[in-house]
Amino acid sequence: MKTFFKYILQKTLGLKTYLYVFALFVIIKIRWDKKEKDFFHFLGLIPDDGIVLDLGANIGVTSYHLAKKLPKSTVYSFEPLTLNMDTLKRIKKRFNLKNVNEFQLAVGDKPGTLEMVLPVINNVPMHGLSHVIHEDNTEFNSGLKYQVPVICLDEFNPLQETKKRITAIKIDVENFEFFVLKGAEHLISENQPVIYCELWENENRKKCFDFLNNLNYSAFILHKNELVAVEKATVKKHNFFFLPGN
16 A cells, blocks of 8 residues: 555656655654654764765755754765665755765775666665665565666775764665675774664674674664663664774
8 A cells, every 4th residue: 555655646746756755754754753763863972073974875864864963064975876866966955955965876895886776666666775786685676777886985085085084874775784884994993983774684784793893893772762782683673883992
């Protein structure tokens, strides 16, 4: 029923207008969504004096809240798909988010190009499920496919040239997190940012835990509005906070 309703709205409004209206709706709705308590707790951990990386910025909802919560910071929003990026730019313009710098790029462990898919389910493009196609990602691989440019953060000139500290990283890249972290090892070691990412319960999660543990990071989950340390990657949660210093 929910997918059918999306189909009707997309056909009525057109996909671009639908995504813009949907982004506006979610920007407001997310404040009262219990599932998003983790994200807003993450916002409260970030000092307002540096650069925040929004990796997998999608249609701009998280970039909006990062920019509004941290007016003295600069948000670097990375989103490789044109459809999503166009929506993000409209959100930036609508709310005059002057502290958002957007980059239509994917992020990984080495520069080049990647194939991404925007899944289509029952004739409905599912923008929130767009992801890089690779051997560890076996679900939702049918849909609209694109070749996109990819960079690694350790070699990204705007970050190398800045004198500001990278204070936080939000990662939501649908099971591609390990490659993102691998390409940012030096940046993470040098800046010690707070890292917040969604990780499915699979091998990718274990790799991310091990990688960040080797960089002297500890993993936490939010429980009853407090951060609780977790030792194993098998915990039944999806949103994780990684803080420097064991």
